[in-house]
Amino acid sequence: MSSPTTPTVARPSRPGWVALTIGVVAVIGVALVGLLIGPAGIDPGAVFLGLADALPLIEIDHGLSDVERSVLFEIRFPRVVLGGIVGAVLAAAGAAYQGVFRNPLADPYLLGVAAGAGLGATIAFASTGEPGLLAALAFAGGLGAVGVTYALGRSVGGRTTTSLILAGVAVAAFATAVQTYLLQRNVETLREVYAWILGRLTTVGWSDVLTLLPYALLASGVMLGARRLLDVLSIGDEEASALGVNVSRVRWVVVIAATLATAAAVSVSGLIGFVGIIVPHTVRILFGWSYRVIVPLSLLFGAAFLMAADVAARTLVSPAELPIGVVTAFFGAPFFVLVLRTMRGPQ
Secondary structure, eight states: OOSOOSOSSOOOOOOHHHHHHHHHHHHHHHHHHHHHOSTTOOOHHHHHHHHHHTSTTOOOOOOOOHHHHHHIIIIIHHHHHHHHHHHHHHHHHHHHHHHHHTOTTOOTTTTSHHHHHHHHHHHHHHHTOOHHHHHHHHHHHHHHHHHHHHHHHHHHHTTOHHHHHHHHHHHHHHHHHHHHHHHHHOGGGHHHHHHHHTOOOOOSSSHHHHHHHHHHHHHHHHHHHTHHHHHHHTTOHHHHHHTTOOHHHHHHHHHHHHHHHHHHHHHHHOOOOSHHHHHHHHHHHHHOSOHHHHHHHHHHHHHHHHHHHHHHHHHTTTTSOOOHHHHHHHHHHHHHHHHHHHSOOOO
């Protein structure tokens, strides 16, 4: 499962400034669409004027009522920003996991984050369901599951990636079993737990954004800083060690950063699947195999992808709303099959 999957001759990357420009334009464009669309029916021109009026040193008669301004800046804007941050860190974490484990099917939930966070969320719903407790227990559950995975993997198989992956499977199965038991004992929480598991970006105000932002910045900085080392790891552990890279330390630091970002994102958005597979592979197909390109572009295109998925979730069955995890799975499942069909055999 840990065999190299990067082609012997990597495709050349397109010029960095072109790819970054495309990514930035995609993020801004999708964000504007997210701000314009909503059940409140705010005039698009007034939205643009309101956004311009919010800029420093600019005063414009935007024509927004107090209610419309509140909807724009306290509901739509934080939801769009939250979607962008969650999508960015999940995509970058997926790229980091694929680089560390040299496995194109790796995603941010590989080592048990999802199962641990789900267990933590179930405990929160079974007790009080208070939002602060929910986020805290989901975050702690995700990090705790990966911590147990790492301890178990090192105790039975040293530092090999295969032992970590197998330990992650075992920990996820155990956490899921405990979660199922708790759900059976607290059937009144089933609806809330399943709604959380399917993913959500509902938010009022900026509290979730401010909670997630420090973790996202810290973890993204580490993953961006390690992107060149991920290229070295792609040639194999022995070869990387011969070049002077401390493979175990790099793997440990990157996994911790990616896990921290994933656990923080999951704690405020629920379990949103496939982002960590779809986005890095799309970047890889379009712009090349180097992680110097894949990691930063995954941040940008991950943000754009999840914001676009949220727009679809809000509009496809309006005035009702689809769970955003359903939308990402709708696109992610066929993409996953495509990856399986086109992936080269063991090398």
